[in-house]
Amino acid sequence: MPLNLLKFGLSKTYPEPRMFRQPDRLKSSYDAVIIGAGGHGLAAAYYLSRDYGMTDVAVLERSYLGGGNTGRNTTIIRSNYLTPEGVKFYDESCACGKICLRILT
Numbered sequence: 266m267p268l269n270l271l272k273f274g275l276s277k278t279y280p281e282p283r284m285f286r287q288p289d290r291l292k293s294s295y296d297a298v299i300i301g302a303g304g305h306g307l308a309a310a311y312y313l314s315r316d317y318g319m320t321d322v323a324v325l326e327r328s329y330l331g332g333g334n335t336g337r338n339t340t341i342i343r344s345n346y347l348t349p350e351g352v353k354f355y356d357e358s359c360a361c362g363k364i365c366l367r368i369l370t
């Protein structure tokens with residue numbers, strides 16, 4: 266466990282500014298504002314930066330990063346879709362997953 270996380274967990278004053286930014290540190294405007302730092306919100310911020318060069322992006326999260334469905338799911342890309350459209354979606358998901366792995370490793 267990272268030492269900072271341990272210190273944060275044991276503290277009563279929530280001192281870690283990088284992980285939990287306070288609203289008063291926000292600017293008055295951004296090129297884009299995304300509500301929710303789940304998989305979709307973070308992916309949108311990533312692709313805005315990568316594909317459109319948009320780096321002044323705020324992702325606003327009411328809790329902690331990935332603390333919604335994204336942090337709770339079983340992270341399975343299934344092959345049991347029953348419709349032709351679903352199978353295409355599955356194929357595309359597998360292709361995206363491989364790209365994602367390449368980026369992250």
Ligand SMILES: Cc1cc2nc3c(=O)[nH]c(=O)nc-3n(C[C@H](O)[C@H](O)[C@H](O)COP(=O)(O)OP(=O)(O)OC[C@H]3O[C@@H](n4cnc5c(N)ncnc54)[C@H](O)[C@@H]3O)c2cc1C
Pocket residue numbers: 300301302303304305306325326327328329330331332333334335336337338339340341342
């Ligand atoms: C138990 C479970 C198992 C699952 N298993 C699978 C699976 O195996 N395979 C699969 O493909 N999918 C699965 N899913 C579905 C998948 O997890 C979701 O479709 C996906 O994570 C949704 O991502 P999201 O970014 O849209 O939402 P979320 O991850 O829920 O992110 C939304 C974020 O927005 C924040 N938020 C909401 N309102 C506000 C607000 N007003 N202001 C600021 N922040 C806000 C929330 O706190 C949250 O962090 C599962 C879901 C669950 C719950």
